[in-house]
C-alpha cells in the first residue's frame with residue numbers, strides 16, 4: 001500500500017569537523033548548507049525557506065540568511081532546544097503542503113569545543129553576529145535606521161514630512177475613541193511637523209509609543225470553527241518574506257511587504273482593492289507609507305499622496321487603517337506590533353470595533369507586520385482574513 | 391568616541407587594513423561580484439574563493455540621518471562606494487545641516503576607544 005507524502009527530505013550533510021578552531025559559526029552554517037544542497041542536487045538559489053533554532057548568531061534566521069545570500073519567502077526559528085530540528089522538519093512539511101515554500105533549508109552549527117564556555121555569553125548577547133562589527137560602531141538606532149528609509153524615499157519620490165504626518169493624523173482620529181489608547185488627542189499635520197526632530201526627517205510624532213501589554217490569538221481548524229459560530233473569521237491567505245542588505249546592494253524605498261503581500265493576495269485570490277480595512281504595522285509613519293505601496297494599495301512612490309487628506313481615516317477615506325489607534329497612538333506591547341494588528345482586524349470583521357470607527361459591512365481585511373529594521377534586515381508577514389461566510 | 395567593532399577571524403584583515411589607512415571590500419574570484427560586509431563565502435555564488443580588494447575610498451551618500459536626540463548629534467549614513475556596494479558609516483568633518491543624498495564623500499579614518507581605526511566619510515570639497 002502506498003501513501004502519498006506531503007514532503008520529502010532530499011539532501012543530507014554531516015560536517016566532518018569535530019573541533020572547528022579555524023571557522024566561525026556562520027561559516028559552519030554555510031558549509032553544511034552547501035553540503036546538503038549539493039547532496040540533493042540543488043543550489044543555493046533554489047532555497048526559499050530557512051529553518052534554524054534561536055541560538056544562531058544574530059536575530060532569528062535573518063543574519064544567517066543575509067550571510068549566506070539566501071532569498072527567502074519563509075522562515076521559522078522555533079526554539080525547542082535539542083528537538084528543534086525535528087519540529088523544523090514538521091513545520092517545513094506543513095509549509096510545503098500549504099505552498100509557503102518549495103525548498104526548506106534547515107541548518108545546525110556550533111563550536112563549543114573551540115570556543116569554550118565563555119563564548120556562550122557573547123552569543124547570548126549577539127556579539128558574534130557577523131554584521132555587528134560593521135554596524136555597531138556607527139551608532140545605528142531604531143529611529144535613525146527608519147529615518148534613512150524615509151530620507152531615501154523623499155529623495156526618490158518627493159515624499160514630504162507633511163504627507164508622512166497624515167499617517168499619524170489618521171491614527172489619532174481613531175485613537176480618540178479608544179479609552180485604552182495612550183495618546184487620545186487628535187493631532188494635525190502641523191502638530192506632527194512641529195514636534196521635535198528625533199532623527200531627520202522623523203519627528204517625535206512620526207514615532208510609535210512604547211508600552212507594556214500583549215495579546216493572544218487562537219487559530220482553529222475549519223471543523224472546530226464550525227462548532228464555534230459566526231464570530232470566527234477566515235484566514236484566506238498568508239505570506240512571509242525576508243529582506244536584507246543583500247551583500248551591499250539594496251533599496252531602502254521598499255520593505256519585505258513587497259514579497260509577503262503578493263504571496264498572501266495570491267493565496268487568497270484577492271487584490272488590495274478588495275480590502276475593506278487594513279491593519280498596518282506602524283512603528284513609524286514611514287513604515288506605513290512604504291508598506292502600503294509594497295502591498296499594492298498604490299503605486300510605488302505614490303504612498304505620500306495616498307495617505308494624504310484623511311484617506312486612512314475610517315468614515316472619511318478609502319482605506320480605513322489601524323482603527324484602534326495603532327502603535328502610533330494606542331500601544332506597542334513589548335515593541336512588537338503585529339499581534340494587536342490582527343486583533344483589530346478581527347474586531348472589524350466581527351463588527352465589534354468601536355462604533356465610531358467600525359467599517360460598515362466589513363467583509364475582507366488585511367493585517368501586516370514588520371519585524372527587525374527596514375533599513376537592515378527585516379521579516380514581513382501579511383495575513384488576509386474574511387468574515388465567516390466570505 | 392566610537393565603540394570598538396567586534397572583530398572575528400573573517401574580518402581581521404579588514405580592520406588591520408583600516409589601521410594602515412585602507413578600506414577593503416571582498417571580491418569573489420569565481421563570479422567577480424564585490425560584496426559588503428565582507429564574508430569568507432560569497433553571498434552571490436557560495437564560492438569560498440573570495441579575495442580582499444582595496445576600495446578607492448570614494449563614494450556617494452545613499453541615505454543619511456542626523457540623530458538629533460543624541461548627546462552629541464551625529465550623522466549615520468549609507469555610503470555607496472565606487473565599487474558598487476553600500477556600507478553603513480558616519481559622515482564627519484561636515485556641516486550636519488548641509489548633508490544631502492548623492493553628496494560625494496571620501497573615506498577618512500577615526501579612532502575607537504581602544505585605538506582601532508574606523509572607516510568614516512567626509513564630504514569631498516567641490517573645489518578640489
Ligand SMILES: [Zn+2]
Pocket residue numbers: 418419420421422423432433434435436437
Ligand atoms: Zn561569487
